[in-house]
Amino acid sequence: MRKEPYLEQNVAIRMVDITKRFADVVANNKINLEIRFGEILALLGENGSGKTTLMNMLSGIYMQDSGAIYVNGERITIKDPHDAYNLHIGMIHQHFKLVEVLTAAENIILGLNESRLINLKNVREQVKKICERYGFVVDPDKKVYDMSVSEKQTLEIVKVLYRGADILILDEPTAVLTPQETDKLFVVMRNMKADGKSIVIITHKLHEVMEISDRVAVLRKGEYIGDVPTSETDPQKLTNMMVGRSVTLNIDRPDPIDPKESLVVKNLGVKDINGVSKLENVSFTAYTGEILGIAGISGCGQKELLESIAGLHKLEPGSSIMFYPRGNKEEGEDLAGQSPIDIKHKGVHLAFVPEDRLGMGLVGNMNIPDNMMLKCYDQGKSPFTNQKKPRQQAIEIIRDLEVVTPGLRTPIRRLSGGNVQKILVGREIASDPYLLMTAYAVRGLDINTSYTIYRLLNEQKEKGTAVIYVGEDLDVLLELCDRILVLCSGRVSGIVDGRTAKKEEVGLLMTHFKEETA
């Protein structure tokens, strides 16, 4: 074993000249990073900047192509996750690594092989100890499929701690949490830090970096840009490091011009296939020239709401969705009970970005022009397709939205998530809708691309389109939207003014009904 000059008092892990390629894409290029004892290090970077890849090399998911890793001054190789556990490194992945049909305790002992037979008694005691020490709540006998997102995340952390991790890596842990849950997580993180553990948090939310971290390391396009103590920096400086040039962090919010009623939803109710109510008594109005935000914990009916308006759900009796194109009262029509095609032809457009991105809206194996054609397949008169228009449209979108693609003929599943999303949103906007609905339009996008999308939405707004924006990031909702409708368990728990509302107020509304029923 070679002792290196890297044995320093306070450095737990040092990564030297780490390079990792995927086929011909360089994900990490000669990165040098150190993780110190008892600190919270924020790893900041845009999408595709290689943060997760870099950390996956510490957790044994990937192996570096070149470069060295030193743990406590000793050069080591991490071949697989087992090695990582032996070095007391534990990672909480963005997509939870949990087996749904197993209980919490079973998930915790997975792969440990401590005993021949499953013995959960010890596990329960250990879990209880860990929970008491850091302030968690975990029910060891609960099945994972019965857990909320936040419970699953807690379980992931307990799992890693149970394995004796001293260095915890959290990959975008707050992406799926409400503000209240995030606060709880931060309390736990501070407890762990006080206990001497090192924590790396991967994120692209700047305010969280400022709040929780001691030091920030920034990556950009697979390169290491540098690190700064959090106390000596601010969001603007960090953004410049991340993007590589000056970016204004303010989202424009022009005042609505001449708002008219465009969509009046009354008593909307939807039940799922099992008869469980997904939406109940939802009533609201969307105006032309306005962005109406929709906030809520994921799975609270946002998806069903948009799909109902687009005609994809059977509505409960008594629901009414009055639609006035461009606010024109005379042309008003009830969309309830109409087919999706009819609704689409009236100028109602839905750009839904599902979690797997390609699930709805685009076909992964088809190229960009073919995906454009999906929207106008019923317009042609001859039995042959007209390739010219979709091709033209594809070229325009690639140019206007700066889509990075090897060519028009490339199947879009080969493109990165951000580019796929640009194509989807671009296509919906190109059809000049009267009502544009977007769901999670910036999910997983980096700051730059997100701002492009916000700009596009604002352009639509200024053209007098009614825009409905379902979002996850409350800060963005509060900066972008004129009004915000908050959904909670399929009901409207409040509609607030985006200009005056406070984040805490919205966060509370998001969980309001739950508390009431509990």
Next chain:
Amino acid sequence: MNQFISLFQASIVFGTVILFGAVGEILTEKSGNLNLGVPGIMYLGSIASLIGVFYYERYAENPIPIVCILIALVCAIIASMLGGLLFSFMTITLRCNQNVMGLAFNIFAGGFANFYGGSLNKLAGGVGQINVLATSAAFRTKIPSYQSLGPFGHLFLSYGFLVYLAIFLAFAISWFLTRSTVGLNLRSVGENPATADAAGINVTKYKYISTCVGAAISGLGGLYYVMDYMKGTWDSDGSVEGLGWLAVALVIFASWKAPRAIWGSYLFGMLSWAYFYIPGLTRSSQEIFKMLPYIVTVLVLIVVAYQHKPDNQPPNALGLPYFREDR
């Protein structure tokens, strides 16, 4: 009463063939590997055991029953494990499509078995001439004096040891999967290989072993078919394949729980033989009754789908290849 006893016995003999097939396949599928090659595996198990004991019986003056049994078992297990190994190599290492590979494997193994079955018949003196009497008798040795126990003896004790081995294996596999740590690890591989991998479980190793051991168990179904069901003869009519598919259906019927497969297999047996005991059926109306096991499977699938109970669902990653650096 006699009619019932006879139907019951026929059901158990029929059921045992598919029970072996299904128990092996449950073990395989729990690792996320969907081996549709069960019919082929059963073909290999049956023909290999037949070849082995054919030569033994031919050259031994007085075949010893225990040696007959051992030769048949060893041949069946080795042949079906090799089948499982081939399937594993193609689907786990080379990541071929599991469905396509399973179907192709059936075509291969069916041809292989029928070719050698035909050759054996020729060696034995003509079509339908092969008969490994000593081995078949050894496999069908029953518990002595079961008749003295009346109907109980006839119903439950009148079978060769493989019937009880099948039941034992079903419980053993279930115990292994639910109680042992290795079983827990195996289930996690089938549910979510990425999670298992991140937990330090060797996904490839688990998949290989469970597919090969599962194939060995399924292959015993073929052995039982040729030695007991067919009484040591070979018939190239493809009925092994039909039973193999029934075993695949049984896995779904049992919703991946081995103990359920026990009574399920006997139920399938009863449904399959029912036409024989219903008076007044013509040849064509018999065929309708032979569909019953499949109809029941479809009904079970519908019920399970409506229940939405995650515990009754197939392993989450069933049929999907796993590649760690897949992005």
